Amino acid sequence: MEALLVSQSEPVASTDALRIPAEAMWQYMPDGRPAQPQPPAAQDVVLHLFTHRSIAEPILVPAVAEPLLVMVLAGSAIVEERVAGGEWEQTEVRVGDFFLTSTTQPYEMRWQTRAGDSFEVMHLYLAPTLIDRAAHDLGLQQAGTVSFVDVSGGRDDWVRMLLEQLRTELTGSRTPSQLLVHSLAQALAIHLVRTYRAPPATGRRSNALQAYKLRRVVDLMNQHLAQDFSLSSLAQAAQLSEYHFSRLFKRATGLSPSHYFIRLRMARARQLLLETDRSVIDIGMEVGYSSASHFSQVFRREVGITPSAYRDPGRD
The missing domain is CATH 1.10.10.60 (Homeodomain-like)
Incomplete structure (x- = not known):
């Protein structure tokens, strides 16, 4: 998903008001509520399920502190995204496709379901502690939090398997195991850091500090x-x-x-x-x-x- 770039002349603190807790994201979706009651609370993740129909008017998707994963569970759609005032970028998605974003700024989305059907998606938010522990385990030391590349309509067997296992445990079990949820979420965090971590800035300019x-x-x-x-x-x-x-x-x-x-x-x-x-x-x-x-x-x-x-x- 696209990240909205902020001019360096803007104060950093101005981004705070644009962020929301992961638990509140459902309030900003066009349906106004998750497709089913929210699953039992887990310490490491927040999971929401949605059923969407086509929307012509774009919605503003707020940024959250946690990395956001979205996977298509049923149906298909043409999804468009853009930064504020930018050009729309189009992606056709089907079951198993996923989006990944860790942007600190909001962005706009709209979608057209195929054949007029609805399509179902799940949102999963990973606690920042999981990402930091994954980075530490992988020997990554850096100033600041780990950031990820944007993925729109990607396909990854590991991501799909782990997301499906988390959904099954959180929504299909009467007494979800916190240990299992934590283990699956940590495995997912490690895979994301290994595979989708944004590379450090390259091409150091000439005349930079030795x-x-x-x-x-x-x-x-x-x-x-x-x-x-x-x-x-x-x-x-x-x-x-x-x-x-x-x-x-x-x-x-x-x-x-x-x-x-x-x-x-x-x-x-x-x-x-x-x-x-x-x-x-x-x-x-x-x-x-x-x-x-x-x-x-x-x-x-x-x-x-x-x-x-x-x-x-x-x-x-």
């Missing part, structure tokens, strides 16, 4: 996550003026030094939330935030959910 200087600066950032950001100290470590350091650093990483520093703070906070029982306040202080509310605000802006919800997806 690799050995970049390593030196990032190491320095990691050593001082609890301290205030200091552009002058980093520039001095790179033996450059602040202006040239900022420009070359962004060419090398795609982020400003201050934003990269925040991403490193959030990466450390995510690790502590998953691997320790320390309080959110203590973790916030370790990564440089004396105010719990400020830490929560920045964490939500960068990760998509609050620290407490990240540690326990069923809490918020």
Whole structure:
């Protein structure tokens, strides 16, 4: 599915109001409710089932914090998607086809069912903790959360099998096994990270910060996550003026030094939330935030959910 790109001149925090909890997505679908009562709550996933008919007027699909998977269960349709004000992109889908998106911005959709029939789809949202654990298990270390390439009308036997197993367990069992749901969801997360993770930025521009200087600066950032950001100290470590350091650093990483520093703070906070029982306040202080509310605000802006919800997806 298409992701709506935001101009870098726009404030990052402006995206927060456009995100919704996964549990609320059904309110934005044209049917107004899932096709059947929502399945028993699972800690790691949210699953919705829908039966759709053709819609001519596009709907605005809000972004959610969790990666979204949509699979066609019955029927077929021509689905169109676009970023706001962009050109429509058309995909013909049938049973077993899936969509994947982890966009932080809303987008528009409309669809025409084949032969006038309705078609059934399932939405599955994976908790961000599953994605982070999968990335950690696969040895992927990076500043910021894992992002995925957009898939529209894809076919993948593993995705189809795991989604069908999750649907069967959550909707077909009187007492769904949380252990089985977690295992299936984690297997799905690992497969998605292995197969559909967005590649890191390639083609580093000329005149970017040299690799050995970049390593030196990032190491320095990691050593001082609890301290205030200091552009002058980093520039001095790179033996450059602040202006040239900022420009070359962004060419090398795609982020400003201050934003990269925040991403490193959030990466450390995510690790502590998953691997320790320390309080959110203590973790916030370790990564440089004396105010719990400020830490929560920045964490939500960068990760998509609050620290407490990240540690326990069923809490918020």
